[in-house]
Amino acid sequence: MTAPALQTTRRCPYAPPDEHTRIRDTDSGITQVTLPSGQVAWALSRLEHIRAMLTDPRFSSDRQNPNFPRFTREQPNFGLMRPSIIQLDPPEHGPARKAVVGEFTVRRMAGLRPRIQQIVDEHIDAMLAGPRPADLVQALSLPVPSLVICEQLGVPYRDHDFFQARSSALLSRAVTNEGRQQAAKELRDYLKDLIAEKAADPTDDLLGRQLTQGNDPEDVLSLAFLLLIAGHETTANMISLGVVTLLERPDELAALRKDPERTLPAIEELLRVYTIAEFANSRVAVEDVEIGGVTIRAGDPVLALSNAANHDPSAFDEAEEIKLDRGARHHIAFGFGIHQCLGQNLARMELQIVFDTLVRRIPTLRLTTPADSLRYKDDAFIYGIHEVPVTWDDPA
Amino acid sequence: MTRIVADLDRCVGAGQCVLTDPDAFDQSDDDGTVVVLRDTPADDDAVKRAQVAVDICPSRALSLTE
Ligand code: HEM
Ligand code: SF4
Numbered sequence: 001m002t003a004p005a006l007q008t009t010r011r012c013p014y015a016p017p018d019e020h021t022r023i024r025d026t027d028s029g030i031t032q033v034t035l036p037s038g039q040v041a042w043a044l045s046r047l048e049h050i051r052a053m054l055t056d057p058r059f060s061s062d063r064q065n066p067n068f069p070r071f072t073r074e075q076p077n078f079g080l081m082r083p084s085i086i087q088l089d090p091p092e093h094g095p096a097r098k099a100v101v102g103e104f105t106v107r108r109m110a111g112l113r114p115r116i117q118q119i120v121d122e123h124i125d126a127m128l129a130g131p132r133p134a135d136l137v138q139a140l141s142l143p144v145p146s147l148v149i150c151e152q153l154g155v156p157y158r159d160h161d162f163f164q165a166r167s168s169a170l171l172s173r174a175v176t177n178e179g180r181q182q183a184a185k186e187l188r189d190y191l192k193d194l195i196a197e198k199a200a201d202p203t204d205d206l207l208g209r210q211l212t213q214g215n216d217p218e219d220v221l222s223l224a225f226l227l228l229i230a231g232h233e234t235t236a237n238m239i240s241l242g243v244v245t246l247l248e249r250p251d252e253l254a255a256l257r258k259d260p261e262r263t264l265p266a267i268e269e270l271l272r273v274y275t276i277a278e279f280a281n282s283r284v285a286v287e288d289v290e291i292g293g294v295t296i297r298a299g300d301p302v303l304a305l306s307n308a309a310n311h312d313p314s315a316f317d318e319a320e321e322i323k324l325d326r327g328a329r330h331h332i333a334f335g336f337g338i339h340q341c342l343g344q345n346l347a348r349m350e351l352q353i354v355f356d357t358l359v360r361r362i363p364t365l366r367l368t369t370p371a372d373s374l375r376y377k378d379d380a381f382i383y384g385i386h387e388v389p390v391t392w393d394d395p396a
Numbered sequence: 397m398t399r400i401v402a403d404l405d406r407c408v409g410a411g412q413c414v415l416t417d418p419d420a421f422d423q424s425d426d427d428g429t430v431v432v433l434r435d436t437p438a439d440d441d442a443v444k445r446a447q448v449a450v451d452i453c454p455s456r457a458l459s460l461t462e
Pocket of ligand 2: 402406407408409410411412413414423428429430452453454455456457458
């Protein structure tokens with residue numbers, strides 16, 4: 001029997017593809033699927049199984065392993081740079097992550113709060129001064145995380161058009177392999193020059209500090225590349241999606257305005273229901289492993305259907321419902337195991353500041369088209385929305 | 397008495413424990429690893445928070461002992 005082709009189109013923005021739900025609700029919750037690359041992969045769909053895989057060293061994150069699950073026949077990036085932390089396994093992963101994670105602690109992120117608030121306010125000022133309707137994606141969702149990560153890394157924001165274009169090409173399933181390879185190469189060359197400048201003339205920013213702490217410039221290059229891509233569109237897409245969900249729920253919006261304590265739990269729920277990086281938790285087995293009664297052989301690709309897992313009824317009560325005050329934090333929207341998102345506390349804070357500031361400053365903010373007619377990114381590795389047209393009333 | 401034990405070799409500095417209970421957990425400025433501020437939860441609520449922290453710690457770096 002040949003394994004059926006993987007479906008990737010969601011039933012609705014808040015629900016995984018029906019096929020993923022069906023797989024999850026079979027006896028084992030595990031089946032084989034054929035990926036667009038032609039690879040036959042195991043698909044895991046339950047929270048318990050994916051958590052087990054992500055904490056088991058017999059599964060590897062080595063994206064250069066030819067059996068790592070892929071959505072294209074070839075993987076761009078091959079040989080372009082040293083592997084970055086997201087591709088490293090133990091024992092290399094730990095020291096590489098510890099060399100940078102101090103830059104992302106909860107306390108360090110709290111220190112960025114005033115500056116992020118200022119950036120958000122400036123972008124809202126500019127939006128309010130401009131024409132209506134406005135596209136929230138261009139006015140706020142994209143520029144805020146982009147500016148924040150640029151300042152943190154020490155990458156000139158004036159070049160953001162350049163790397164925004166390359167980063168979305170890299171994250172699109174619709175762009176050819178050659179196109180993505182080219183985008184990766186251009187971004188690499190750009191960062192290489194920047195890092196050479198910083199090595200010659202040290203700067204007090206994340207990349208500069210990595211260099212002065214004696215990290216190899218080749219490793220700093222791979223890290224810069226990863227952070228720029230990972231820190232960009234992910235948060236941007238969550239801002240857009242989250243605002244749409246909130247605008248569709250005026251009661252919730254009013255509750256948030258009254259009680260900012262509700263924002264952080266709401267963010268966790270939005271992360272869960274959207275699971276924008278739904279395949280990021282995939283791995284390749286390097287030894288035989290049994291999960292849920294199925295034997296996965298060394299060398300088998302394993303795809304994590306994280307969106308199905310985040311809607312798993314055995315892990316979340318009324319998993320299909322969006323409950324902004326649910327307060328469940330055991331979802332895997334940021335992954336699980338040693339690779340769990342390095343930027344998660346930055347992302348949480350950006351989302352919190354954006355949502356709080358929007359509800360406070362523009363109480364009449366609304367969509368100009370119904371949410372179900374927006375163009376969702378069904379063709380991207382990171383789920384999102386292309387445009388979010390919004391309007392508002394003049395202040396009374 | 398319940399006591400929180402942290403394995404610094406396993407910790408990957410995700411900070412989920414700090415979000416769960418900032419009175420019990422902090423992170424080192426150097427390498428982001430967990431610093432247990434209070435290893436004996438003071439009351440039942442604190443024990444519950446410690447259990448949540450153990451469950452959601454992505455690297456399985458936290459455990460509780462009796
Ligand atoms: C809402 C926004 C975000 C989501 C949903 C998200 C999701 C994820 C997921 C699922 C992983 C795990 C990948 C794996 O296990 O292979 C991950 C890892 C990672 N993320 Fe994020 N991310 C977000 C924002 C960010 C930001 C803002 C940054 C950087 C500033 C960032 C940097 C990273 C890095 C460096 C890793 C790799 C960590 C490692 O391998 O140890 N992410 N992210
Ligand atoms: S949640 Fe776990 S991995 Fe994260 S900082 Fe705390 S102990 Fe370390």
